[in-house]
Amino acid sequence: MNTASVSLGTSASSQSRLLQLAFAGLLGIFVIGFTGFSHIEAVHNAAHDARHSMAFPCH
Template sequence: MVTKSAATAVSVSTSKIIPLSMTALLGLFVVGFVGFSHMEVVHNAAHDSRHSFAFPCH
Protein backbone atom coordinates (compact mmCIF):
# COMPACT_ATOMS: atom_id res chain seq x y z
CA MET A 1 0.00 0.00 0.00
CA VAL A 2 1.36 3.43 -0.96
CA THR A 3 0.92 6.13 1.63
CA LYS A 4 0.06 9.69 0.74
CA SER A 5 3.53 10.97 1.70
CA ALA A 6 5.23 8.37 -0.53
CA ALA A 7 3.01 9.32 -3.47
CA THR A 8 3.77 12.98 -2.89
CA ALA A 9 7.53 12.31 -2.80
CA VAL A 10 7.32 10.50 -6.15
CA SER A 11 5.34 13.29 -7.79
CA VAL A 12 7.71 15.98 -6.52
CA SER A 13 10.79 14.21 -7.85
CA THR A 14 9.04 13.59 -11.18
CA SER A 15 8.03 17.24 -11.43
CA LYS A 16 11.69 18.31 -11.20
CA ILE A 17 12.81 16.25 -14.19
CA ILE A 18 11.58 18.66 -16.88
CA PRO A 19 13.04 21.87 -15.38
CA LEU A 20 16.35 20.16 -14.63
CA SER A 21 16.63 18.70 -18.12
CA MET A 22 15.70 22.02 -19.74
CA THR A 23 18.32 23.78 -17.62
CA ALA A 24 20.94 21.22 -18.61
CA LEU A 25 20.07 21.60 -22.30
CA LEU A 26 20.24 25.39 -22.06
CA GLY A 27 23.61 25.17 -20.33
CA LEU A 28 25.00 22.80 -22.95
CA PHE A 29 23.74 25.06 -25.72
CA VAL A 30 25.31 28.15 -24.18
CA VAL A 31 28.64 26.44 -23.51
CA GLY A 32 28.68 24.86 -26.96
CA PHE A 33 27.65 28.05 -28.73
CA VAL A 34 30.16 30.23 -26.94
CA GLY A 35 32.92 27.64 -26.91
CA PHE A 36 32.79 26.92 -30.62
CA SER A 37 31.61 30.29 -31.86
CA HIS A 38 33.60 31.92 -34.62
CA MET A 39 32.09 35.30 -33.82
CA GLU A 40 34.74 37.31 -32.03
CA VAL A 41 32.17 39.41 -30.16
CA VAL A 42 30.60 36.35 -28.52
CA HIS A 43 33.98 34.91 -27.57
CA ASN A 44 35.24 38.18 -26.13
CA ALA A 45 32.05 38.69 -24.09
CA ALA A 46 32.37 35.21 -22.60
CA HIS A 47 36.08 35.73 -22.01
CA ASP A 48 35.51 39.00 -20.16
CA SER A 49 32.70 37.44 -18.12
CA ARG A 50 34.95 34.59 -17.03
CA HIS A 51 37.61 37.04 -15.91
CA SER A 52 35.10 39.17 -14.02
CA PHE A 53 34.10 36.11 -11.99
CA ALA A 54 37.79 35.19 -11.42
CA PHE A 55 37.25 31.95 -13.36
CA PRO A 56 40.40 30.69 -15.05
CA CYS A 57 39.92 30.28 -18.76
CA HIS A 58 43.42 29.72 -20.11
Protein backbone atom coordinates in the same frame (compact mmCIF):
# COMPACT_ATOMS: atom_id res chain seq x y z
CA MET B 1 -7.16 8.21 -0.31
CA ASN B 2 -5.33 11.23 1.07
CA THR B 3 -2.08 9.23 1.23
CA ALA B 4 -2.33 8.38 -2.48
CA SER B 5 -2.68 12.04 -3.47
CA VAL B 6 0.33 12.99 -1.35
CA SER B 7 2.35 10.15 -2.88
CA LEU B 8 1.44 11.20 -6.41
CA GLY B 9 2.22 14.82 -5.63
CA THR B 10 5.67 13.91 -4.37
CA SER B 11 6.36 11.79 -7.44
CA ALA B 12 5.24 14.54 -9.80
CA SER B 13 7.34 17.07 -7.90
CA SER B 14 10.39 14.84 -8.10
CA GLN B 15 9.93 14.32 -11.85
CA SER B 16 9.42 18.05 -12.37
CA ARG B 17 12.58 18.86 -10.44
CA LEU B 18 14.57 16.30 -12.45
CA LEU B 19 13.23 17.73 -15.72
CA GLN B 20 14.13 21.27 -14.66
CA LEU B 21 17.61 20.16 -13.68
CA ALA B 22 18.09 18.40 -17.02
CA PHE B 23 16.96 21.45 -19.00
CA ALA B 24 19.19 23.75 -16.93
CA GLY B 25 22.15 21.48 -17.58
CA LEU B 26 21.46 21.33 -21.31
CA LEU B 27 21.05 25.10 -21.45
CA GLY B 28 24.35 25.56 -19.65
CA ILE B 29 26.15 23.17 -21.98
CA PHE B 30 24.67 24.93 -25.00
CA VAL B 31 25.58 28.41 -23.76
CA ILE B 32 29.14 27.45 -22.83
CA GLY B 33 29.62 25.41 -26.00
CA PHE B 34 28.08 27.96 -28.35
CA THR B 35 29.74 31.02 -26.92
CA GLY B 36 33.06 29.38 -26.14
CA PHE B 37 33.55 27.97 -29.63
CA SER B 38 31.74 30.69 -31.57
CA HIS B 39 33.47 32.11 -34.63
CA ILE B 40 31.57 35.37 -34.13
CA GLU B 41 34.16 37.55 -32.42
CA ALA B 42 31.69 39.66 -30.39
CA VAL B 43 29.98 36.56 -28.95
CA HIS B 44 33.27 34.88 -28.12
CA ASN B 45 34.68 38.01 -26.47
CA ALA B 46 31.52 38.47 -24.39
CA ALA B 47 31.77 34.87 -23.20
CA HIS B 48 35.47 35.32 -22.46
CA ASP B 49 34.80 38.40 -20.32
CA ALA B 50 31.94 36.64 -18.52
CA ARG B 51 34.17 33.66 -17.72
CA HIS B 52 36.81 35.99 -16.27
CA SER B 53 34.22 37.82 -14.16
CA MET B 54 33.08 34.48 -12.64
CA ALA B 55 36.68 33.26 -12.08
CA PHE B 56 36.03 30.40 -14.53
CA PRO B 57 39.27 29.17 -16.10
CA CYS B 58 39.35 29.76 -19.83
CA HIS B 59 43.02 29.79 -20.80
